[in-house]
Amino acid sequence: MSRSVEGGTGETGKEPPSSNDQGVVPLVDERVDERSLILRAREGDEEAFLELVDLYRERIWRIAYRIVRDSEEADDVVQDAFARASLHLRRFDFRAGFYTWLVSITRNAAFDALRSARRRGRLRLGDEGFEQRPATREDDDPVRNAERAETARKVHEALGRLKERDRMLLVLREFEGMKYEEIAKVMGCAVGTVESGIHRARKKLKKLLGGERP
């Protein structure tokens, strides 16, 4: 298994998995024997569990952030997801990939967080919480930078206006590069449902970005 996703920086002090030519990192660092880490973590080996945390934390963070669209809330989702994973690790039976299993836990934690935020009246819309992140490059001219920043704002807002289920489908497919079968496992539905869901979500997003024709 070696899909590629966006790279990220770690804070573990360990050497991150090496990037390839496109600046992306392999989804699973094959230098690490994941199975033995899981088996050790199951027996209560905290170090082994932390190694699993180090392997997946960045990716789980990105998914959580893209679903809840708020740094503080996403940080809480990440903590919650790993806490749930540590409690239910004994139930993990290796039938699905560990990452797929972890993402399905993250999905539940993120959806719970959104429900709870709604109850607290902290419902976010797409444009809220948008931070001007480095969608710009220093070597570009200011006009192009401004255009990029504007596109980023529009996309952020449109993604935020999608239903959470549609957003999750797009995040898993477009940003995490997951296959439909894996997405179906994460979402707990049939592959056909994923197929229709992704098609529908893309149409909605296109409509929300209305007028943005190639």
Add this chain to the structure above:
Amino acid sequence: MADEPASATDMNAPLHEIDRIERLVGLEADGELDEERRRELAALEARRPAEVERARRELRHLRRMMRADRVPPAPAGQRDRILRRVRAAQAEDRAERSLLPFVRLVTAAAAALLLLAAWPAVVGGRAVRADERSLLDRRGVEDELRALERDGGVDLVRFLERRLLGRGD
């Protein structure tokens, strides 16, 4: 290409066909196209090349735009917070597990108490049913039904007419 107008074939393609093309183009881009649908897309492309090309172009554009949505770096100290949360969750879980036998005992005792408390109502329920029966008896309904039965079966319509509308035979 940016402001390319819709071609004649675009204008003519029915909506369901456009939707099908977009769906198949999406599957193609995701690497999820099986042989049957690959043939279907090829057939559609032969008939509606402009529409298929437009769908591909729009999907590429949508994907490029989506890439603009950046995620900020994870907040500092996240690993430590995860570790603290994991430890807290496990401690809570252990505490819950140690309480489990006690909780089961309390639940069983509460269930037994509820059953005991509800027993008079159960017995009383039988008494109420018996009371209802005697009330019906008093009103002669049962006698009437028996009489009808003797006469050759219960004619419900006749019975109701007699009881409710006061009509005789």
